[in-house]
Amino acid sequence: MIKKEKSTNLRVLDFHDRFYPHSSESLKDNDLAGWIRCWKKSIISVICEELGKKIGIKEIFNSDANILMELAENEGLRKKGIIKYLFERVKIDPVKIEIPLTESQLGLLQRAAENNGYIWVFIDDIDSNFDMSERTLTSIAAFYCACRKIVYDIPELRVRTTIRPNVWKVISSRFDPLSKVRQYLFPITWTVNDLEELLAKRIQHYTLNSSYSVSQKSNSDIINSLFTGDYDLGEGSRPPITVLSKLAKMRPRWLIELGKSSCNSAKREKRNSILDSDVKKSMNTFGENRIIDFCAEYHSICPNLRDLIELFRYGPVRYKNADLNNLYKSNSSRIEKIKIIGHSGKITLTEISDFLYFIGFLDIRKDLETDGYDIFSFEDSSTAPRNLKIEAQGYWELHPCFRDVLRAGGTEFTPSRSAKRRNK
Numbered sequence: 001m002i003k004k005e006k007s008t009n010l011r012v013l014d015f016h017d018r019f020y021p022h023s024s025e026s027l028k029d030n031d032l033a034g035w036i037r038c039w040k041k042s043i044i045s046v047i048c049e050e051l052g053k054k055i056g057i058k059e060i061f062n063s064d065a066n067i068l069m070e071l072a073e074n075e076g077l078r079k080k081g082i083i084k085y086l087f088e089r090v091k092i093d094p095v096k097i098e099i100p101l102t103e104s105q106l107g108l109l110q111r112a113a114e115n116n117g118y119i120w121v122f123i124d125d126i127d128s129n130f131d132m133s134e135r136t137l138t139s140i141a142a143f144y145c146a147c148r149k150i151v152y153d154i155p156e157l158r159v160r161t162t163i164r165p166n167v168w169k170v171i172s173s174r175f176d177p178l179s180k181v182r183q184y185l186f187p188i189t190w191t192v193n194d195l196e197e198l199l200a201k202r203i204q205h206y207t208l209n210s211s212y213s214v215s216q217k218s219n220s221d222i223i224n225s226l227f228t229g230d231y232d233l234g235e236g237s238r239p240p241i242t243v244l245s246k247l248a249k250m251r252p253r254w255l256i257e258l259g260k261s262s263c264n265s266a267k268r269e270k271r272n273s274i275l276d277s278d279v280k281k282s283m284n285t286f287g288e289n290r291i292i293d294f295c296a297e298y299h300s301i302c303p304n305l306r307d308l309i310e311l312f313r314y315g316p317v318r319y320k321n322a323d324l325n326n327l328y329k330s331n332s333s334r335i336e337k338i339k340i341i342g343h344s345g346k347i348t349l350t351e352i353s354d355f356l357y358f359i360g361f362l363d364i365r366k367d368l369e370t371d372g373y374d375i376f377s378f379e380d381s382s383t384a385p386r387n388l389k390i391e392a393q394g395y396w397e398l399h400p401c402f403r404d405v406l407r408a409g410g411t412e413f414t415p416s417r418s419a420k421r422r423n424k
Contacts, residue, residue, distance in 0.1 A: 308356070
């Protein structure tokens with residue numbers, strides 16, 4: 001899809017599938033240089049085709065424009081011109097324009113950018129089918145390297161794409177050339193304040209046609225007027241947005257879904273406000289949906305992730321490292337069937353725990369000498385589990401959004417009600 005906001009700006013928006021270099025089928029899995037060339041050729045070709053689709057009648061006598069039009073026609077992005085149509089109808093072969101190689105297309109694109117201004121390219125879902133195979137890792141790493149090279153050659157080109165933080169951490173640790181890409185990264189994170197504003201705006205939207213006005217209130221007041229009472233994650237009262245954000249794993253879609261299900265619970269009780277009990281009643285269905293999301297998101301890495309998650313049903317919330325290994329050993333017949341892409345041979349118990357930490361099913365909790373604790377997750381901490389000394393000082397902890405649906409409860413110790421988390 002293309003959107004032209006101004007005469008000097010062209011936007012190209014599309015998904016990963018169209019840009020994917022299908023000519024890479026003959027490449028070796030670890031041929032980074034070859035993958036970069038294929039990605040570069042594919043990206044440039046798609047942009048040229050889209051430029052050709054937008055060329056007007058005034059430009060048809062320009063040689064560059066004709067080549068771009070030919071590319072677009074070959075891909076079915078624009079109708080054939082009347083002259084070419086008439087030639088075909090009377091079976092006269094028109095003069096064919098040779099489609100240039102990538103180097104020539106690069107020159108075309110450079111001249112087009114110089115004449116027309118910035119070209120914005122939006123490419124989504126690059127890591128949608130991510131797995132730990134060598135071929136996938138190389139392909140994704142090569143894509144970002146190719147983008148850097150193209151933008152260097154064409155300063156007027158702007159490429160915007162996204163990648164999940166956990167995927168970036170994996171590929172950036174394995175491919176040195178990505179160190180040159182890191183400077184272009186901009187983290188997209190949702191803070192509690194961001195989610196508070198999102199939820200408040202959503203509440204405002206639903207109250208537009210009601211007599212209840214919230215337009216003059218702050219975000220926190222808007223939320224607290226609907227979510228009332230004490231909200232507790234097991235260690236004392238917290239503001240509603242703090243609890244909701246934690247249960248939603250700081251994901252906007254999950255937060256909205258939890259808010260809606262909690263609202264429906266309050267409606268069934270014929271109340272005008274949402275209580276902590278409404279949120280808790282929603283957690284069983286909400287947690288099941290989150291497991292479904294996880295299994296779909298990481299199916300390409302671990303096809304039988306559901307079987308692995310089910311090991312934690314009816315178990316405790318927290319595990320010492322030895323206790324978690326004992327859980328795996330007591331279910332050895334099920335563990336033997338677990339496959340995690342990227343791990344050859346028999347999967348070790350440490351690799352299983354690391355994987356569950358990698359996807360965010362397990363966090364690491366470390367109690368402090370003072371009255372408090374730290375929570376570490378893969379998404380917000382670059383520290384590996386082994387560097388956190390989990391064996392001696394920490395606990396593996398199920399994320400709160402999964403506890404109710406798995407009927408997990410109890411710990412081998414009882415934390416102080418006054419214990420405070422340090423890295424909130």
